[in-house]
Amino acid sequence: MKAGFINEAMGGYDISAQYLDYDKDTNTLSGEVSSLPPFELKNTLSVLSPKTGAVKTFRHYDTDMDSTQEDTYGWRYRSDDGIELLIIND
Numbered sequence: 001m002k003a004g005f006i007n008e009a010m011g012g013y014d015i016s017a018q019y020l021d022y023d024k025d026t027n028t029l030s031g032e033v034s035s036l037p038p039f040e041l042k043n044t045l046s047v048l049s050p051k052t053g054a055v056k057t058f059r060h061y062d063t064d065m066d067s068t069q070e071d072t073y074g075w076r077y078r079s080d081d082g083i084e085l086l087i088i089n090d
Helices: none
Strands: 021-023 028-032 044-048 055-065 072-079 084-088
Touching: none
Parallel strands: 028 084
Antiparallel strands: 021 028, 044 055, 055 072, 072 084
16 A cells, blocks of 8 residues: 555545646646556545645546546546545556
């Protein structure tokens, strides 16, 4: 298990924001699967802010697919306060 990752079942979080990029213009956190510690894609993800210690919950709302619906480009999540989370399938 990589540093900064605590399994949700252990009462922690799924992803630390230290592994994510933030785009202020789009209010979106994003990260490529290959750059993230192992975690399970599920309907809700918890993201820890290492700066504040706060954990924010994001809910899955869309999956980006190619035109044939065979390849997944990414998974989109949104928090209750409108912050987007994009997990990119690279």
